[in-house]
Amino acid sequence: MTQSQRFRLGWLTAIALVLALGTAAVLPLRAPASASILPPGAVAPTATQRAIARKVARILNKYQYSHPDIDAHFSHLVFDRYLHFLDPEHDYFLDSDVQGFAAAYRNNFAQLIETGKLDPAFLIFQRFKQQSEAHLRYALSLLAKEPDWNTDTTYHFDRKHAAWPASEAQMDSLWRKRVMNEELSLLLAHKTWPEAADILRKRYQAELHRITQIGAEDVFEDVMNAYALTYDPHTTYFSPISSEEYRIEMSLNYQGIGATLQMNGNYVTVVNVIPGGPAAVAGTLKPKDRITGVGEGENGPITDVVGWRLSDVVQLIRGKAGTTVRLQILPAGEHTGGKEEVLHFVRNKVTLKAQEAQSKLATVTRNGRTYKIGIITVPSFYEDVQAEDEGKTNYRSTTRDVLRLLLKLETEHINGLILDLRDDGGGYLPEALALTGLFIQHGPVVQLRDRSGQIEVLDDPEKAPVYNGPLAVLVNRYSASASEIFAGAIQDYHRGVIIGQNTFGKGTVQNLIPLDRWSSKPIDGQLTVTIGKFYRVTGQSTQHRGVVPDVALPSPIDPKLVGESALPRSLPWDTIGAVPFPVATGLPQVPSIAKLRAAELAREQHDPNFQWLVGDIRLIDAMREQKSVSLNLAMRQTERHTEDAQLLALDNQRREALGLPVLKSSRQIGGKHDKIPDVILDQAEHIMADMIHLDDERANDLQTAQSGTRG
Numbered sequence: 183m184t185q186s187q188r189f190r191l192g193w194l195t196a197i198a199l200v201l202a203l204g205t206a207a208v209l210p211l212r213a214p215a216s217a218s219i220l221p222p223g224a225v226a227p228t229a230t231q232r233a234i235a236r237k238v239a240r241i242l243n244k245y246q247y248s249h250p251d252i253d254a255h256f257s258h259l260v261f262d263r264y265l266h267f268l269d270p271e272h273d274y275f276l277d278s279d280v281q282g283f284a285a286a287y288r289n290n291f292a293q294l295i296e297t298g299k300l301d302p303a304f305l306i307f308q309r310f311k312q313q314s315e316a317h318l319r320y321a322l323s324l325l326a327k328e329p330d331w332n333t334d335t336t337y338h339f340d341r342k343h344a345a346w347p348a349s350e351a352q353m354d355s356l357w358r359k360r361v362m363n364e365e366l367s368l369l370l371a372h373k374t375w376p377e378a379a380d381i382l383r384k385r386y387q388a389e390l391h392r393i394t395q396i397g398a399e400d401v402f403e404d405v406m407n408a409y410a411l412t413y414d415p416h417t418t419y420f421s422p423i424s425s426e427e428y429r430i431e432m433s434l435n436y437q438g439i440g441a442t443l444q445m446n447g448n449y450v451t452v453v454n455v456i457p458g459g460p461a462a463v464a465g466t467l468k469p470k471d472r473i474t475g476v477g478e479g480e481n482g483p484i485t486d487v488v489g490w491r492l493s494d495v496v497q498l499i500r501g502k503a504g505t506t507v508r509l510q511i512l513p514a515g516e517h518t519g520g521k522e523e524v525l526h527f528v529r530n531k532v533t534l535k536a537q538e539a540q541s542k543l544a545t546v547t548r549n550g551r552t553y554k555i556g557i558i559t560v561p562s563f564y565e566d567v568q569a570e571d572e573g574k575t576n577y578r579s580t581t582r583d584v585l586r587l588l589l590k591l592e593t594e595h596i597n598g599l600i601l602d603l604r605d606d607g608g609g610y611l612p613e614a615l616a617l618t619g620l621f622i623q624h625g626p627v628v629q630l631r632d633r634s635g636q637i638e639v640l641d642d643p644e645k646a647p648v649y650n651g652p653l654a655v656l657v658n659r660y661s662a663s664a665s666e667i668f669a670g671a672i673q674d675y676h677r678g679v680i681i682g683q684n685t686f687g688k689g690t691v692q693n694l695i696p697l698d699r700w701s702s703k704p705i706d707g708q709l710t711v712t713i714g715k716f717y718r719v720t721g722q723s724t725q726h727r728g729v730v731p732d733v734a735l736p737s738p739i740d741p742k743l744v745g746e747s748a749l750p751r752s753l754p755w756d757t758i759g760a761v762p763f764p765v766a767t768g769l770p771q772v773p774s775i776a777k778l779r780a781a782e783l784a785r786e787q788h789d790p791n792f793q794w795l796v797g798d799i800r801l802i803d804a805m806r807e808q809k810s811v812s813l814n815l816a817m818r819q820t821e822r823h824t825e826d827a828q829l830l831a832l833d834n835q836r837r838e839a840l841g842l843p844v845l846k847s848s849r850q851i852g853g854k855h856d857k858i859p860d861v862i863l864d865q866a867e868h869i870m871a872d873m874i875h876l877d878d879e880r881a882n883d884l885q886t887a888q889s890g891t892r893g
Contacts, residue, residue: 219301224308231402232298234697234706238406238419239296241695246413247633247712248753252296254289256412259751261291264303264408270342270447273356274313277346283309295409303405304398311393317357318390324361325379325386331815337363339518340809362813367519369815370822381486389448389489399423403707413712415749416692420708423493438500439507439527441467448488449473449512450495454607454660460527462561462605467525468514469660469744473499474522475510484510484524503530515740515806521822538564539580541587543594546871553871556591557863558584559602563609563617563664580609581616588620588649598652598870602863604682608663611640611691618671619644621653621678625763627671629717630691637717639761652873653678656866657731659739662686666724667716673729674719676765679778679873680729681866683737687746689716689725690753715753721760725753732775733782733869735862738799740806773876781872782865790839795861797832801825 220226227235243249250256261284269275287294287302294302337359338344347353361382368378399421406419440459443450449472461467476498477484487495499507509525512518541558565579584601591599611628618627619642630638655669655678666685672678691714697706717723726746746752786792805825812818826848833851834844845851852858 220304220308224304225311225396225398225401226304227300227398227402230706231398232300235295235300235402235406235409236298237697237706238410238709241709242410242413242417242711245633245693245711245713246417247690247714248414249633250413252292257290257292258288259412260295260408261288263412263750264291264306264405266342267404267408268307268310269346271339272341272344272346273353273360274310274317275346276313276350276353277348279309279313280346292409292412295405300402300405304401307396307401307404311396314393315390317353318386318393320354321357321361321386322383324358325365325383328375328379329362329365329813331366331813333814335359335362335813336810337519337813338810339363359813363519363811366813366815366818367522370519370818371522385486385488388487392489392491392494395491410709412751414690415746415752416688416690416710417712418710420710422705422707424707438496438529439467439509440530441499443473443492443496445492446472450487450490450492452511452514455605460530464525464527467509467511467527470514472512472514473509474512475524477508477510477524479506480508480526482508484508501529505529515743515802517805517808517811519811520805521825538578539583539587541591543591543596544867546867548871548875551875553597553874554594555867555870556588556594556596556599557602557867558587558591558599560584560606560617560665562606563611563613563668565610565613579616580613581620584617585620585648592649596651597874598654599649600654600656600681600863600866600870602656602866603661603665603669604656604658604862605660606662606665607660607686608665608688611664611667612643614664614667615640615642616644618642618668620648621672622647622675623764625675626719626761628667629719629721629758629761630714631717631758632714637758652870652877654681654866654870654873655679656681656863657685657729658683658737658862659686659741659744661729662688666729667718669729670718670724673732675763679733679773679775679869680731681733681869682731682735682862683739684730684734684741684745685724685728686744687724687726687728687752687755689723689746689755690714691716712753717758719761719763721757723755723757726755733778735782735865736796736799737862738802740803743806773873773880777876778869778872782869785865785868789865790836791859791861791864794832794836794859797835798829801828801832 218226243252265275265280265283283302283306287306291302294300339360347356364382364385365375365378368381369375373381403419403421403424410417410419438459439461440456441461442453442456444453445451452467452469452471452473454469455461455467473495474488475484475486476495478498478501485498487498499509501507505528507527507529509527510522511525512520512522516522539558539560541556544555544557546553546555560580563580566577570577588599615627622642624642624645626639627642628640630640653672655672657665657669657680661669661682662685666688669680669685673680690712692710693713695709695711697709715723715725728745742748812821829851830845830848833848836842837844845856850856
């Protein structure tokens with residue numbers, strides 16, 4: 183295996199080989215020459231952090247793939263991103279604050295970071311801290327009296343692109359509405375007014391406490407990520423504490439639920455669910471879900487954690503394996519003050535074994551014949567690299583596990599195979615190459631271009647395919663990176679049919695660089711740097727556009743919110759030259775895509791589960807479009823009742839069509855005795871049956887033609 187093959191990919195970040203940094207990794211630590219502009223007692227950058235900032239800037243300028251010009255425009259972007267980190271909903275800073283800081287620092291904000299002159303960024307934070315404390319104290323004062331709920335006031339909660347308040351009076355009005363909305367959401371969750379006021383009082387006090395705990399390392403991490411993420415969405419800085427958290431998550435060596443979390447405004451938000459962990463096994467926690475409360479055990483009280491520090495929330499969620507933790511969440515797409523859910527998880531040690539590939543057998547009847555369809559779920563592209571390096575012959579990997587499962591399925595005489603790569607965010611590149619080799623004739627799988635323009639072609643390591651039967655690959659918007667390399671190769675070789683949703687579109691590769699290469703611990707933090715792009719054998723990039731399925735299926739995942747194209751500063755799609763590759767011959771040919779699409783379209787019109795899914799997506803989309811809510815309690819209660827009634831009617835319509843007993847309440851949907859169908863996988867099974875049937879027809883036609891010729 184070559185060094186260039188040892189890249190580890192992922193849709194948010196990726197571990198790879200440590201880049202040789204030369205003198206850039208050992209820059210001297212020195213204090214800035216200028217005096218501090220910060221007031222006495224303010225959080226201030228350390229001399230080490232100033233040096234790290236200079237080091238990060240030099241590394242990125244030297245190694246990052248896109249190497250943009252660090253000019254005034256770049257500085258504007260860094261400055262704006264930093265303000266967004268601090269005040270994403272524009273409800274802390276006044277417009278005068280923003281204009282004043284912009285006039286002084288916006289044109290040269292990036293250069294200040296490059297030179298280690300970080301005081302302006304910390305000065306901006308100091309103002310944010312003052313404003314936060316003042317507004318939260320005002321919010322606490324509003325809890326002394328229950329509002330009048332018979333009002334025609336509307337709260338516009340989506341303020342990402344709204345103007346900053348022009349005056350303190352406008353700010354107070356905004357916060358009155360915000361507090362009313364949070365009070366109202368608790369009343370809709372069947373809390374009394376005293377209970378709601380008490381919960382919010384504790385919430386705001388906790389947030390005040392969190393603000394007092396923000397230290398130089400927290401501010402520095404925000405500043406450096408405002409700078410790093412302006413290069414591209416996957417170039418990031420990890421503080422020493424975050425580096426340790428990242429190490430734990432990537433090694434999967436901790437006891438918890440298996441989810442990556444980050445702060446987003448006042449909410450601890452799910453970034454992704456680690457394959458194989460308790461959260462992934464449960465399948466109920468999703469990216470962009472916001473955690474509003476944590477409860478210990480099956481019946482313990484739920485602690486409201488809105489406004490808490492991320493590390494404090496993480497400590498509540500983690501715990502001894504085998505114990506139960508409950509998360510109260512505001513689901514992704516649900517508006518602030520919307521309907522919350524409580525999810526139960528049994529903590530466990532999240533290990534590599536827990537995320538291994540799994541298989542099952544399904545049957546589909548078509549024209550009187552029953553087809554056996556093997557399904558292998560691939561949650562990630564993993565490999566026990568340490569065991570391989572130690573020379574162990576029995577090390578585990580995605581390809582080995584899939585091969586084992588495939589051979590077992592073939593003893594069942596399967597007629598076709600589905601590889602389920604939904605939610606597979608990537609992993610270890612050599613596994614994507616090796617897995618592809620199980621299904622194609624030996625040849626190139628992907629091309630890698632580095633910053634200098636040098637291109638390397640990576641082949642699959644197998645000399646011949648192991649499985650020659652009909653193949654489909656099921657993907658969705660969370661299928662990213664290594665998943666896209668595999669799916670793209672299968673599609674380009676005409677070896678199988680890609681089913682599902684357009685994939686994520688992450689066609690870049692990153693290296694993880696310790697900022698103190700001489701230490702066994704990341705005492706200076708770490709930097710993830712985008713150093714290359716991947717291209718299909720056809721020369722097309724997977725970056726930004728992803729892999730387009732041959733047969734598209736609907737999905738509740740909104741591509742406007744999820745995917746590379748939804749990320750600011752993502753690198754563009756482009757092409758390079760194609761490389762020769764052997765299109766599949768001697769194997770069951772991919773049937774006419776048009777015929778598969780037509781058959782699927784006809785089936786969808788009469789499938790109750792499919793119609794239920796489409797209706798559910800329609801309701802979700804309607805909620806996503808909502809940018810404001812009424813602060814009239816009776817009106818909101820009516821809206822909530824209408825939403826619940828729509829969900830219940832939609833589900834009962836499906837049940838009646840299938841001859842199932844109807845439910846009396848929307849709360850019963852998805853309960854312990856109610857299995858929600860996997861509509862997408864069911865449709866993929868039917869598409870595979872169509873593929874097998876078309877192959878049988880072609881084989882019969884060929885046999886008939888040959889018989890006629892001999893006669």
